[in-house]
Amino acid sequence: MVGMKMILPSPGKLMALNCTLFAPxxxxxxxxxxxxxxxxxxxxxNEFMLPRWFASKPPPEIFALNKRISHLVRTGLLAxxxxxxxxxxxxxxxxxxxxxxxxxxxxxxxxxxxxxDEMPTRDVTSWNVMILxxxxxxxxxxxxxxxxxxxxxxxxxxxxxxxxxxxSAYARIGRxxxxxxxxxxxxxxxxxxxxxxxxxxxWNADMARAVELYxxxxxxxSASLSAIISGLVQNxxxxxxxxxxxxxxxxxxxxxxxxHAYDTLVAGYAQxxxxxxxxxxxxxxxKGEKNVxxxxxxxMGYTRVGDIESARRLFxxxxxxxxxxxxxxxSxxxxxxxMENASNLFCGMPxxxxxxWNLMVSGYAESGNxxxxxxxxxxxxxxxxxxxxxxxAAYGTNNDFKGAIDLFxxxxxxxxxxDRHTLSSxxxxxxxxxxxxxxxxxHQMVVKTVIPDLPINNSLITMYSRCGAxxxxxxxxxxxxxxxxxxxxxxxxxxxxxHGLAVEALELFELMKRIGVKPTYITFISILxxxxxxxxxxxxxxxxQSMTQEYGIEPRVEHFAALVDLLGRQGQLEEAMxxxxxxxxxxxxxxxxxxxxxCRMHNNIELAWVAAEALMRIEPDSSAxxxxxxxxxxxxxxxxxxxxxxxxxEKHDIRKHTGHSRVGSL
DNA sequence: GTAGGGTTAG
Numbered sequence: 001m002v003g004m005k006m007i008l009p010s011p012g013k014l015m016a017l018n019c020t021l022f023a024p025x026x027x028x029x030x031x032x033x034x035x036x037x038x039x040x041x042x043x044x045x046n047e048f049m050l051p052r053w054f055a056s057k058p059p060p061e062i063f064a065l066n067k068r069i070s071h072l073v074r075t076g077l078l079a080x081x082x083x084x085x086x087x088x089x090x091x092x093x094x095x096x097x098x099x100x101x102x103x104x105x106x107x108x109x110x111x112x113x114x115x116x117d118e119m120p121t122r123d124v125t126s127w128n129v130m131i132l133x134x135x136x137x138x139x140x141x142x143x144x145x146x147x148x149x150x151x152x153x154x155x156x157x158x159x160x161x162x163x164x165x166x167x168s169a170y171a172r173i174g175r176x177x178x179x180x181x182x183x184x185x186x187x188x189x190x191x192x193x194x195x196x197x198x199x200x201x202x203w204n205a206d207m208a209r210a211v212e213l214y215x216x217x218x219x220x221x222s223a224s225l226s227a228i229i230s231g232l233v234q235n236x237x238x239x240x241x242x243x244x245x246x247x248x249x250x251x252x253x254x255x256x257x258x259x260h261a262y263d264t265l266v267a268g269y270a271q272x273x274x275x276x277x278x279x280x281x282x283x284x285x286x287k288g289e290k291n292v293x294x295x296x297x298x299x300m301g302y303t304r305v306g307d308i309e310s311a312r313r314l315f316x317x318x319x320x321x322x323x324x325x326x327x328x329x330x331s332x333x334x335x336x337x338x339m340e341n342a343s344n345l346f347c348g349m350p351x352x353x354x355x356x357w358n359l360m361v362s363g364y365a366e367s368g369n370x371x372x373x374x375x376x377x378x379x380x381x382x383x384x385x386x387x388x389x390x391x392x393a394a395y396g397t398n399n400d401f402k403g404a405i406d407l408f409x410x411x412x413x414x415x416x417x418x419d420r421h422t423l424s425s426x427x428x429x430x431x432x433x434x435x436x437x438x439x440x441x442x443h444q445m446v447v448k449t450v451i452p453d454l455p456i457n458n459s460l461i462t463m464y465s466r467c468g469a470x471x472x473x474x475x476x477x478x479x480x481x482x483x484x485x486x487x488x489x490x491x492x493x494x495x496x497x498x499h500g501l502a503v504e505a506l507e508l509f510e511l512m513k514r515i516g517v518k519p520t521y522i523t524f525i526s527i528l529x530x531x532x533x534x535x536x537x538x539x540x541x542x543x544x545q546s547m548t549q550e551y552g553i554e555p556r557v558e559h560f561a562a563l564v565d566l567l568g569r570q571g572q573l574e575e576a577m578x579x580x581x582x583x584x585x586x587x588x589x590x591x592x593x594x595x596x597x598x599c600r601m602h603n604n605i606e607l608a609w610v611a612a613e614a615l616m617r618i619e620p621d622s623s624a625x626x627x628x629x630x631x632x633x634x635x636x637x638x639x640x641x642x643x644x645x646x647x648x649x650e651k652h653d654i655r656k657h658t659g660h661s662r663v664g665s666l
Numbered sequence: 667g668t669a670g671g672g673t674t675a676g
Contacts, residue, residue, distance in 0.1 A: 066667040097668040128669040164670040195671035223672035263673045293674045300674065328675055355676065
């Protein structure tokens with residue numbers, strides 16, 4: 001019966017059918033090619049009345065066509081499927097349904113609807129696919145679920161798939177009342193209906209009702225169990241999940257997909273870094289029942305906690321790996337700061353996908369190897385937005401801001417549309433280049449392309465404040481009332497500080513603390529610099545002290561540099577030197593640079609020599625300390641000493657233009 | 667050879 005509803009024979013076939021099957025029994029004489037007088041028994045036709053070969057088998061060419069079309073649809077080659085569909089003279093309902101499914105799955109609901117309206121005979125699947133299409137299309141938060149419901153009401157007959165599709169649709173958008181009404185109204189609930197309801201409660205954070213319904217289920221399969229475990233895991237109820245798995249898992253056999261439920265809980269433990277628990281569960285799964293997901297999940301668990309060796313042991317043990325396995329392992333190497341191992345795997349991987357390439361590019365970029373990152377980026381067979389964003393950000397983190405901008409332009413030329421991540425990186429590059437003109441242009445693009453959020457606003461504030469457009473920065477800073485984080489504050493305070501507006505910086509700093517936003521080490525760098533530039537020695541020292549004592553922030557080398565600068569500028573050179581000697585870490589060139597600058601300012605040649613020698617050790621090729629010493633001697637007219645410095649410099653073959661250190665500009 | 671519920675990364 002079911003088979004016949006779908007396969008309505010063409011009129012010619014039907015006629016022949018009636019000749020052979022019904023006419024003789026009724027004893028009515030008729031000639032071949034004439035329509036019989038009695039009603040054509042379409043409804044009562046079933047497989048008992050028809051030869052099996054006719055009832056279940058369409059012509060082989062249609063079968064082949066359908067197989068081809070559904071294959072193309074599944075592999076996403078929709079346009080090719082459509083060409084084949086249009087060029088075929090013989091189609092049946094499955095041909096149409098397959099084509100409609102293609103449009104539905106790619107979200108082209110209006111094309112699907114056109115075909116649906118056009119098709120000569122619709123079966124229950126045609127309706128079900130259209131309903132599914134409407135429920136999965138997006139319009140606002142509710143999608144086209146009301147359209148789906150209208151079709152559901154309109155369809156001539158419904159089967160359990162129709163009901164289940166509709167229930168699932170309501171459950172997904174949180175209309176559990178509607179879902180429940182349908183669930184109660186449907187004539188024969190299947191395990192899928194129950195699962196849809198249970199999942200619905202899970203998605204809508206109603207754990208209690210989900211569990212309650214789960215316990216009431218007449219039968220549970222592995223999907224039900226996976227769903228409930230997934231819900232419990234998401235609600236951090238790992239123990240309860242383990243209990244449910246133990247209680248109900250024993251009633252489901254491995255052959256019926258019990259492994260999925262195990263995978264879910266293994267993943268739950270893995271995500272929380274509980275590798276021991278994950279491994280114990282993983283080991284319960286019989287060897288032959290472990291699937292690729294089980295292995296991948298366990299490998300992921302190990303990489304997450306940085307146990308890359310155990311991850312690799314499992315990876316090597318696997319008999320069948322998929323792209324996911326390779327990517328997880330490569331990602332593990334990339335994130336546990338080992339590009340050599342990642343690269344070895346990458347080279348041995350049979351079919352790297354975009355994710356693999358992106359992983360490798362970001363790995364090289366993060367390890368500072370911009371050149372290799374770029375090389376891989378150029379050789380990518382296919383790029384997506386993430387690839388572009390990764391590479392643009394890579395330039396930024398390696399301080400090649402010009403490179404970031406150039407690549408961004410290239411991206412636009414190639415027709416790729418930037419998103420908030422791209423624009424954020426590009427704004428950071430504008431900041432690095434202190435290019436207000438470009439920053440303004442990017443701001444325009446931000447306004448046109450994305451809904452501003454906190455990170456993008458922070459990027460804008462940072463860009464404006466660093467480029468000296470303090471009033472624009474302040475405008476944006478004040479605009480984001482509800483969502484301001486420490487980055488916003490740091491950006492604004494840093495902007496004031498770097499433009500000599502120490503009073504404003506300090507005022508904002510006080511406000512920040514009063515509001516309850518915790519300052520970070522970056523805030524203190526700005527504050528100490530602001531104090532240094534405006535000679536607020538005691539205030540600066542006080543902030544340095546409160547940083548360590550009140551906020552528990554370990555002073556970094558930048559703080560010491562600012563403190564040395566602060567003291568040195570005021571002529572407290574001995575105190576500055578004491579600070580350097582008290583440092584737990586090796587002073588860097590900024591620290592010594594601050595000291596040598598102060599020495600020149602206050603004509604302390606002895607201490608200048610100490611700083612200069614330290615700088616020469618740090619950067620042997622830099623001319624800056626020599627130039628500074630030369631100038632100091634020249635200032636006081638000690639030309640013989642000045643000449644000596646110059647001779648030593650020439651002897652070491654140091655040219656004046658080498659080394660663009662910050663010290664050189666002091 | 668077409669439709670519905672559940673699992674793993676970034």
